[in-house]
Amino acid sequence: AQKVTQAQTEISVVEKEDVTLDCVYETRDTTYYLFWYKQPPSGELVFLIRRNSFDEQNEISGRYSWNFQKSTSSFNFTITASQVVDSAVYFCALSELIQGAQKLVFGQGTRLTINP
Amino acid sequence: DARVTQTPRHKVTEMGQEVTMRCQPILGHNTVFWYRQTMMQGLELLAYFRNRAPLDDSGMPKDRFSAEMPDATLATLKIQPSEPRDSAVYFCASGFAPGTATHYEQYFGPGTRLTVT
Numbered sequence: 006a007q008k009v010t011q012a013q014t015e016i017s018v019v020e021k022e023d024v025t026l027d028c029v030y031e032t033r034d035t036t037y038y039l040f041w042y043k044q045p046p047s048g049e050l051v052f053l054i055r056r057n058s059f060d061e062q063n064e065i066s067g068r069y070s071w072n073f074q075k076s077t078s079s080f081n082f083t084i085t086a087s088q089v090v091d092s093a094v095y096f097c098a099l100s101e102l103i104q105g106a107q108k109l110v111f112g113q114g115t116r117l118t119i120n121p
Numbered sequence: 122d123a124r125v126t127q128t129p130r131h132k133v134t135e136m137g138q139e140v141t142m143r144c145q146p147i148l149g150h151n152t153v154f155w156y157r158q159t160m161m162q163g164l165e166l167l168a169y170f171r172n173r174a175p176l177d178d179s180g181m182p183k184d185r186f187s188a189e190m191p192d193a194t195l196a197t198l199k200i201q202p203s204e205p206r207d208s209a210v211y212f213c214a215s216g217f218a219p220g221t222a223t224h225y226e227q228y229f230g231p232g233t234r235l236t237v238t
Contacts, residue, residue: 038224050212050229057224096164100224106176107152107216107224111164 007032007101011112018087019120026082026115028097034058038100039073039080040109045093056080087119123147125230127213133236139201142233144213145194153196154214154227155181155188164212170196171218203237210234 008031018024030039041053054064056073064071068085084091097112126145134140146153154169168178168188178188185204190196200207214227 040226042229047231048210048234049231050214052226052228055224055226102224103177106169106171107218108166108169108177109154109227113163 007099007110009097009099009112011115013115015116017118021086023085024087026095028080030078030099040098041082042096043093089119092119125215127230127233131234137202140203142198142211144196146215150215150217152216152218155198156212158210205237208237
């Protein structure tokens with residue numbers, strides 16, 4: 006069965022520090038997709054990134070970057086020069102196909118607190 | 122900008138009462154998902170639809186939960202009768218699947234926070 010593990014339950018850093026959120030997944034599929042979502046205190050889940058299993062290039066978007074390593078089944082997320090507004094719960098998710106339709110399997114989430 | 126909307130945002134009800142949650146997916150999206158979020162279980166998929174047809178509702182307690190899409194702009198999740206263990210945040214998400222066997226991002230609504238006393 007597909008599984009996503011976010012071992013860090015909570016992380017707390019001081020503003021401007023860099024922080025990395027870990028995500029490890031398990032799947033038997035050869036083609037799969039990985040996602041990150043952000044859940045700020047308002048509660049809504051915000052889509053951040055989608056990455057397919059054939060593309061191991063690192064992705065950078067502003068202060069956010071993602072490191073996908075198939076060899077270790079990891080898809081880690083780094084925030085550079087963190088800001089208070091980055092405080093949120095971050096979810097990693099794996100996409101699986103059941104009967105030809107997609108289902109997302111979410112990790113338990115990492116609560117990130119950025120202190121001023 | 123286009124967003125998934127959910128009503129109500131908060132609902133407090135007594136055990137045994139019927140609860141109906143509504144979702145309006147993003148216009149043009151052809152898949153709709155219902156998730157439940159609790160501290161203990163995290164995010165769980167309850168049901169999902171593609172082109173208004175239910176594809177999988179195996180995550181839903183069948184005896185009390187039901188999900189429907191009366192039309193392309195409305196999805197509903199109903200609990201009857203409600204129980205205290207149903208207290209959670211219920212999220213609706215929508216996405217566009219150009220075909221079967223595709224992977225795509227889902228866009229989430231703000232959620233309905235349900236409290237059953």
